[in-house]
Amino acid sequence: MRFYFQKVLFYLVALWAALTLNFAIPRLMPGDPVSIIVMKMAAAGQVITPETRHAITVQLGGVGEGGWWSQYWQYLVNLAHGDLGVSIANYPVKVSTILGNALPWTVTLVGLATVLAFVLGVGLGILAGWRRGSVWDNLIPVATFFQAVPYFWLALILLLLLSRTWQVFPFAQGYDTVAWPIITPGLNWPFVKSAVYHGCLPAATIVLSSIAGWMLGMRNMMVSTLSEDHILTAEAKGLKPGRVRWTYAARNAVLPSLSGFAISLGFVVAGSIVMETVFSYPGVGFQLWKAVSNNDYPLMQGTFLVISIAVLAANLLVDLLLGLIDPRTRARA
């Protein structure tokens, strides 16, 4: 119980840190969002009055108004009400509405692709570690190559090959938006079919790029575990190789992969953000890119918060799972 309490407490601290960072960054950075927006408006030929300036300031959550503490308190109260402000580029749509529409896309895509990459990568890692020094070791250089491939570049290559040269997969979007009869997002067969079809290339990008990391980590842990004494004992007892491999070696070797989940997930999320822009995939990453290119500060900050919360939640889940399958983590707490 103590273990679970500590974990939840830690993630609460992390959540608070993310919220505070999100609050502090705009106030600490040299750039002034209000001036940037005013400059853009002026360049577009609009008349700028002090009232315009004030309106934008209020719209951006009152940066520079009142004391820091009252601003901070207001910020937390707004967040507690799920109020992330109003998007500038899509005025007057609320940021929470935009992200509410985008989040399911990213969570489904990244979630499924990560689970798939994890299972495949760990499986290959077990194989490569078990048969170390054999032809399977040739997987290592290949894996290191894919590990270092930028997600967005792989996305470009996949698009070039499978969408432009051979027109197998669609070029962009999360589902067919120009189809007739019109496909309405929701739980209906035409939509699900279209979404899965459009999700193939983005998912392939994530799996191909992240599988190598899981595989290399697992392979190394497997090799380390195989030289432990309990493996020797198991072999000396005459246990079947399959049993030694799975129950004695793989089960222990997979634990570091799980406890290092935070690092790996960070990479996958980072890669997916940039990748989504290549596919114009209607997820959170694409929104972040749109926010960045339109100087839509409320949307950008909201996106950062939502991504942080999602990553924290995923990590909490894995940590709790790890506590369940590895009693040692609970004992150490």
Added chain:
Amino acid sequence: MSDHLVSPTGGAGPAADATTAPDPATDATLTPAADPAAPLPDPALAPAATPALAPPADPAAPPPADELVDETGAVERVFQRRRSLAQLLPSRSAKLVVGVTLLGAVVLFAVLGPWLVDDPRAISTDMLVAPGTSGHLLGTNQAGQDLFAQLAYGVRGSLIIGVAVGLMATVLSALFGVLGTYLGGVADDGFALFTNVVLVIPGLPLTIVIANYVPADRRGLLLIAAVLAITSWAASARVLRAVTLSVRQRDYVAAARVAGEKTWRVLVVEILPNLIPVMAGQLVFAIIFAILGEAGLSFLGLGANGSFTLGTILYFAWQSLALTQGAWWWFVPPGLLIALVGMALSLINFSIDEIINPKLRQSTRAARKQWGLTPEQLALLKEGDVR
């Protein structure tokens, strides 16, 4: 420990002996650190000591087999020492060779390339020509700029960012991972909590937010590097903390503390050398992370102002719809180069891992058989298959 690293460079035969038996003249407080009983110091010694040791041994014994017959004593001992050092190093270093060669080629291209090519921003009338046509080795982009020239400057920019971020992140991780752990108590708890919190907050979104709040004209190379470093040190710090915790409990560290050595001295002289192999691996990893992170940032249009990196080339290629125009030569080479640099660094990292963790080395049955054999038996084994 430090005397071991220095003495082999001193000269030929007799000086090399210092490595086999501890030199009586060495500082008494340093000898425990070189104790072979501690598992970590020896691998740490290996990468630095081998190149230094090889030159003095070579002139003394060109064909080792003859020397063994002619002379006894010093030469034989040197030979044995070399063999044990060779055992410390990864036994099959094909990965290392490939990694170093690849990296060397790319670094050479980054250093020499910009001197050999024309201005990467010079526009011409050869717009979007394919590779090999009208003197453009890798073709041109939409503005008629030579892509080979752009690539040369881009690799240089990416590598500079990578190395800068790698160094900064390593220093940060050492600060948070080692210092707090050694001090213990509240400082340790605070540092560990801070590290773990930074670790779980996703790095790239944070980097994007920070970078976007800096006005484009003030977004310099150093600033981007600093932002990337701030978001990438935590994982290494956590690993360093675990290693430091185990090193801190060793007897020789306790001895140094009891002997009244200052905190910074214990940290720098007794503890840090044990962490060098781990940190080397982390530096390599940090460089990969930085190159990838910078490419991602630049691709979103948030790169350093006025800089030329592989990421910016990809950004312009994507913005100018190179994909829909089928201009693969515009965006394939930059990404390929990033992946190749990353692959080379990973392969080097693999070899470093094998030095730190002997269990990762080739321990197939065939390799294990060779461990107990003498050089003559090994030579026989190589000539004919004795298996």
